[in-house]
Amino acid sequence: MPAISQRARTLGTENAFVVLAEVNALQRQGRDIVSFCIGQPDFHTPKHIQDAAVDAIRAGRHGYTPSAGIVELREAAARNMSALRGVDIAPDDVVVAAGAKPFIGYSILSTTDHGAGDEVIYPNPGFPIYESQIRAMGAVPVPIALRESRGFNFDPDELARAITPRTKLLILNSPQNPTGGIIPRAQMEAIAEVLRRHEQIWVYADEIYARLVYDGEFVSIGAMPGMHERTIYADGASKTWAMTGWRLGFAACRALAPQFTNWITNTESCASQISQWAAVQALDGPQDEAIAMRDTFHRRRDLIVRLLNDVPGVTCQSPGGAFYAWPNVTEACRMIGAADSEVLRARLLHEAGVAVLADIHFGPRPDGEGQHIRFSYAASNAAIENGIARIADFIRRQTR
Numbered sequence: 446m447p448a449i450s451q452r453a454r455t456l457g458t459e460n461a462f463v464v465l466a467e468v469n470a471l472q473r474q475g476r477d478i479v480s481f482c483i484g485q486p487d488f489h490t491p492k493h494i495q496d497a498a499v500d501a502i503r504a505g506r507h508g509y510t511p512s513a514g515i516v517e518l519r520e521a522a523a524r525n526m527s528a529l530r531g532v533d534i535a536p537d538d539v540v541v542a543a544g545a546k547p548f549i550g551y552s553i554l555s556t557t558d559h560g561a562g563d564e565v566i567y568p569n570p571g572f573p574i575y576e577s578q579i580r581a582m583g584a585v586p587v588p589i590a591l592r593e594s595r596g597f598n599f600d601p602d603e604l605a606r607a608i609t610p611r612t613k614l615l616i617l618n619s620p621q622n623p624t625g626g627i628i629p630r631a632q633m634e635a636i637a638e639v640l641r642r643h644e645q646i647w648v649y650a651d652e653i654y655a656r657l658v659y660d661g662e663f664v665s666i667g668a669m670p671g672m673h674e675r676t677i678y679a680d681g682a683s684k685t686w687a688m689t690g691w692r693l694g695f696a697a698c699r700a701l702a703p704q705f706t707n708w709i710t711n712t713e714s715c716a717s718q719i720s721q722w723a724a725v726q727a728l729d730g731p732q733d734e735a736i737a738m739r740d741t742f743h744r745r746r747d748l749i750v751r752l753l754n755d756v757p758g759v760t761c762q763s764p765g766g767a768f769y770a771w772p773n774v775t776e777a778c779r780m781i782g783a784a785d786s787e788v789l790r791a792r793l794l795h796e797a798g799v800a801v802l803a804d805i806h807f808g809p810r811p812d813g814e815g816q817h818i819r820f821s822y823a824a825s826n827a828a829i830e831n832g833i834a835r836i837a838d839f840i841r842r843q844t845r
């Protein structure tokens with residue numbers, strides 16, 4: 446048998462998909478599981494967006510497009526992204542891909558060289574694809590700890606200390622997966638202040654949850670003085686318009702747009718033309734359904750945080766955005782004799798019928814940060830009430 450590359454064998458993954466497979470297997474055996482695993486809206490894509498896709502198919506607009514995307518979508522994305530962030534993005538700065546996710550890899554590929562010792566700083570806990578792509582592209586991962594005491598932000602002094610002459614890219618994510626945390630304006634200004642001292646650093650601003658903010662304001666690093674030219678704004682249709690499976694994302698950066706376009710020519714050729722026409726409607730069409738979905742997430746956030754704080758041994762900050770809750774379960778683990786959050790997660794799945802993810806699915810636990818689990822509250826109120834009641838009963842029953 447020919448050898449499989451070291452790169453492929455050591456490639457990381459998103460454990461949400463691994464746990465989801467476990468949940469599906471249990472459900473096939475007839476087990477009743479309430480699942481909070483997967484980070485995708487549980488709504489249908491709004492009808493006017495569906496109609497735009499059907500129209501595109503019927504009108505024969507389903508062939509290849511330019512790798513950067515159709516002009517209509519690049520224009521719509523440039524308008525929408527500029528207005529949301531208060532920056533000046535031109536249609537030529539925008540590149541369209543099959544989701545926001547591919548831009549993580551394209552950005553690392555475009556800003557670091559394989560095996561050259563180039564470093565990428567990224568949040569821990571964080572979206573697991575950051576670390577796996579940094580490693581796969583032959584760059585050096587440099588995690589920076591998000592601290593519960595700081596509302597799940599990092600200390601800008603820690604950032605300053607993590608930067609070396611080899612640092613090429615900083616990944617920021619606000620609102621954040623998995624904590625739901627938001628980077629407030631004062632923190633963003635402090636980050637920009639540090640970055641202005643290091644001109645060699647690009648910033649990947651993962652802003653896929655930018656329109657799902659419930660407290661305070663969404664602020665982009667690119668809106669800070671001197672940051673726009675070196676910021677890669679990553680955004681897309683998945684979360685705001687319930688379009689995860691349509692695979693449609695867009696990123697903007699004037700200097701790197703030609704590189705991104707070329708990577709896309711080398712890989713996916715272009716995003717689905719049908720999804721691109723649908724995304725034009727998502728961005729330019731009526732927003733009432735998107736707003737209603739956001740308001741529903743907001744109400745669910747309030748519900749799940751209230752219920753979690755009533756569970757013995759659990760405390761949960763109120764996350765400002767996205768659709769994730771990240772409660773501290775250190776005391777709950779102690780109460781039931783679970784060695785850590787991963788043991789608790791497995792017991793919740795098998796003994797209480799509730800599926801969540803553990804903190805270690807989002808990177809190694811930072812020192813002193815305790816145990817956490819992640820809930821995606823893209824689930825109905827009934828599922829939230831039922832699931833949290835099962836957890837509370839389980840902990841009460843098991844407490845030693």
Ligand SMILES: Cc1ncc(COP(=O)(O)O)c(C=O)c1O
Pocket residue numbers: 484543544545546547572618621622651653680681682683689693694
């Ligand atoms: C932080 C973050 N970035 C990017 C993505 C990928 O989004 P898309 O569906 O647009 O590829 C996700 C999806 O879960 C995410 O949580």
